[in-house]
Amino acid sequence: MTTNFETDVVIIGAGPSGLFSIFECGMLGLKCHVVDSLDHIGGQCIALYPEKPIYDIPALPEIMASDLIANLEKQAAPFDPVYHLSQQVTGIAGQVNDFTITTSKSVKIKAKAVIIAGGTGSFGPQKPPLANLELYEGKSVFYAVRSREKFRDMNVVIAGGGDSAIDWAISLSEVAKSVSVVHRRDKFRGAQASVDKLHALAEQGKIDLVVPYQLQALEGEGDTLKTVIVSDLDHNQKEIPADILLPFFGLSTSLGPLSDWGLGLNKNHIEIDQATAKTNLDGIYAVGDMATYPHKVKLILTGFAEAAQAAHSIRSQIFPDEELHFE
Ligand code: FAD
Numbered sequence: 001m002t003t004n005f006e007t008d009v010v011i012i013g014a015g016p017s018g019l020f021s022i023f024e025c026g027m028l029g030l031k032c033h034v035v036d037s038l039d040h041i042g043g044q045c046i047a048l049y050p051e052k053p054i055y056d057i058p059a060l061p062e063i064m065a066s067d068l069i070a071n072l073e074k075q076a077a078p079f080d081p082v083y084h085l086s087q088q089v090t091g092i093a094g095q096v097n098d099f100t101i102t103t104s105k106s107v108k109i110k111a112k113a114v115i116i117a118g119g120t121g122s123f124g125p126q127k128p129p130l131a132n133l134e135l136y137e138g139k140s141v142f143y144a145v146r147s148r149e150k151f152r153d154m155n156v157v158i159a160g161g162g163d164s165a166i167d168w169a170i171s172l173s174e175v176a177k178s179v180s181v182v183h184r185r186d187k188f189r190g191a192q193a194s195v196d197k198l199h200a201l202a203e204q205g206k207i208d209l210v211v212p213y214q215l216q217a218l219e220g221e222g223d224t225l226k227t228v229i230v231s232d233l234d235h236n237q238k239e240i241p242a243d244i245l246l247p248f249f250g251l252s253t254s255l256g257p258l259s260d261w262g263l264g265l266n267k268n269h270i271e272i273d274q275a276t277a278k279t280n281l282d283g284i285y286a287v288g289d290m291a292t293y294p295h296k297v298k299l300i301l302t303g304f305a306e307a308a309q310a311a312h313s314i315r316s317q318i319f320p321d322e323e324l325h326f327e
């Protein structure tokens with residue numbers, strides 16, 4: 001089913017640059033829709049370092065990345081942005097003042113201008129190369145845990161050896177029927193206290209450490225997972241009863257369809273005119289980490305400034321004869 005919308009500006013990417021673009025556009029009377037491939041706003045700040053303090057935002061001597069994003073969302077809220085999350089922008093058709101943006105969920109948005117705030121590209125989970133994985137995704141296979149209650153009394157298999165795998169194994173061992181952690185090494189990479197706790201729970205029989213093993217195959221009935229098959233380097237196989245598989249292999253980024261739109265690219269970045277944030281395509285602007293020009297500094301505050309440049313350029317594009325009066 002296709003859903004159609006119409007707005008002034010479509011912003012691709014809900015990282016800090018995309019979120020501040022909503023505010024800058026809003027101040028100039030421009031309405032925005034924002035698309036992100038992640039299921040949450042915040043870009044790298046939330047996906048990679050939500051609890052890291054940031055020290056180089058003007059007038060904020062120290063702010064946690066997740067708080068910065070919460071503030072940006074609040075600052076943008078009065079302008080009623082519409083967020084389309086968990087979907088990638090797959091196409092841009094049309095021309096200046098009459099674009100149609102299509103997403104991977106068949107959403108179509110008509111807009112007069114486009115701001116690409118795509119950072120290093122679409123973020124998505126690093127998926128294990130397993131046959132029929134898509135069949136179980138969203139039903140038995142999840143790449144993030146929103147609420148651990150969803151997994152109460154279930155057989156949960158976690159794959160991975162980093163912080164997410166360790167922390168969720170510990171947490172889910174309190175509610176799940178069983179928790180197995182599949183990791184290709186016998187050493188885990190995480191905070192030492194958490195690794196110690198993981199081993200202690202394994203000794204108490206509350207977590208089964210399946211090491212050194214790798215995911216091999218999934219078996220189920222229809223789209224309901226029943227068994228995760230793992231194998232070691234000598235191809236010895238084990239079958240683990242499973243209702244849920246949680247692969248925690250980190251995030252991958254890809255420029256994806258952006259690279260096919262005829263934009264002037266320079267090493268996976270979009271070249272812009274620094275003064276206007278314009279790309280080589282009329283009506284399409286780029287800001288933040290994805291935008292480049294000589295001596296570009298990749299910082300959040302640079303993206304903020306570029307968002308302002310882009311918003312002012314778009315206002316002149318849409319209302320060429322109207323003078324700007326700030327009130
Ligand atoms: P991003 O934050 O990368 O967001 C881009 C978003 O666009 C992503 O969510 C992505 O999924 C989405 N996207 C891309 N393509 C598509 C598509 N086709 N369809 C849909 N969605 C798409 N900077 C600082 O200023 N100070 C710091 O202290 C600091 N610390 C950092 C620490 C770490 C560990 C890292 C990794 C970076 C740090 N940075 C810091 C850099 C800062 O995070 C980036 O400069 C900033 O996130 C760039 O913001 P952005 O909005 O341009 O892109």
